[in-house]
Amino acid sequence: MAVRALTRGLLGFRYSRAATVASPCGGHHYVTAPSAKPPQPQAGDVTEKILNQPLEKADFFRVAELFSLKDLFDARVHLGHKKGCRHRLMEPYLYGCRLDHDIINLDQTMEHLQLALNFTAHIAYRGGIILFVSRRRQFGHLVETTAKDCGEYAHTRYWQGGLLTNANIQYGPGVRLPDLIIFLSTLNNVFQQHVGIRDAAKMNIPTVGVVDSNCNPSLVTYPVPGNDDTPAAVELYCRLFKMTINRAKDRRKQMELIHDVPSSSWKTDFNEATKNFH
């Protein structure tokens, strides 16, 4: 395996077959050996391979089997707000209106949720920082415990204006911003769009958001049309995100073990004690 990695190396080693036969045990006994850094292209190549392999399959992490339409229905994900609260841009995602109650189209929700979970899994696999945001006080604790269980971050309090846009001054120079922001509810406490959506778009951070029938889905990168008010629905979302992120991180550990890459601190705060095997 190490031999194969070296053949693809960028520094263009040349070695003879005879030499490899003579020294089967490793990379540092080649005839044309002396190079200042033989292990680095090897590690970089393998890391690249680890990173690109999941992109080849449509559903590498098999997130589609984590939920079914019946689960969404039982968790009351299809229940929207009343007709008067409806946002113009949510109309394509609605199935219909039953006695002035908007009903969200669960077929579309299935597809959107699958895309969103798949994206989250890939980001977690690559060691990205994920931030959970929700300004609903009813679910603040739930969101925070979910983030803790995945080893990620949550922000369920007042969003200060310059949190993302002025991060270098508020938190010090060279802050690493989140690579994905997940909104369990895209509205703030006064039923306006959460500032974080606009700020994430400004800072070129992709977002995943649960959009209810009174929300604006235009700026959310991967919107998931669904109910964000019922506890059953929000618990379902939290469970699904937690399972995908843990699955992705476990998969990454597995891949690193398979390819014999020393598990470096690609993710400094990956809490091993909270691994969940689902």
Add this chain to the structure above:
Amino acid sequence: MAGSRLERFGTVFTRVRDLIRSGVIKPKEKPLWYDVYKTFPPKRAPLHVKPVTSPSAKKQEIVPEIFYSEDKIRTGFYEQYGRGLRALDLSKSNFVSTCQRFVDKYRELKSHGMLDKSSLFEETGKALLKEGIILRRRGAPPVLAESRDPVLDLKLIDMLAEQQSAGTDTTKTTEDKNS
């Protein structure tokens, strides 16, 4: 790290792609999510949509109303019997309410051949009573299977009128009145 803060112009992806293309962001510095987005793009590009200011832009209803054929039966039931005596238990997904039982019985009787709407309503009501569900008509006391004892309906005034017309003497009527 270079960036572009124009959230109303293009999507996150198009801005980063153009920055990479123009060389402002080096390929080594490209964000984590870029390749993932490229391979698995969302169904709709997250472009900013300008809010429509003129209220008379478009008024057509794109979201259809949801109605079922059983709704006619349900309206008939609720008009006649009000809200129903048994409360709906929404926590159970397989719960059958009084109205639903009425609808099922109605359809069953209709499939047996009865065609007249009013008779169907009566028959369904009676069938449900046989099964033990009491239905109360709006504004009236509960419907009973057998009629009341006629003795209970007798009023004192009517009795007295009968007695007087029968021609009894005043002493007996006063005795009746006192007792």
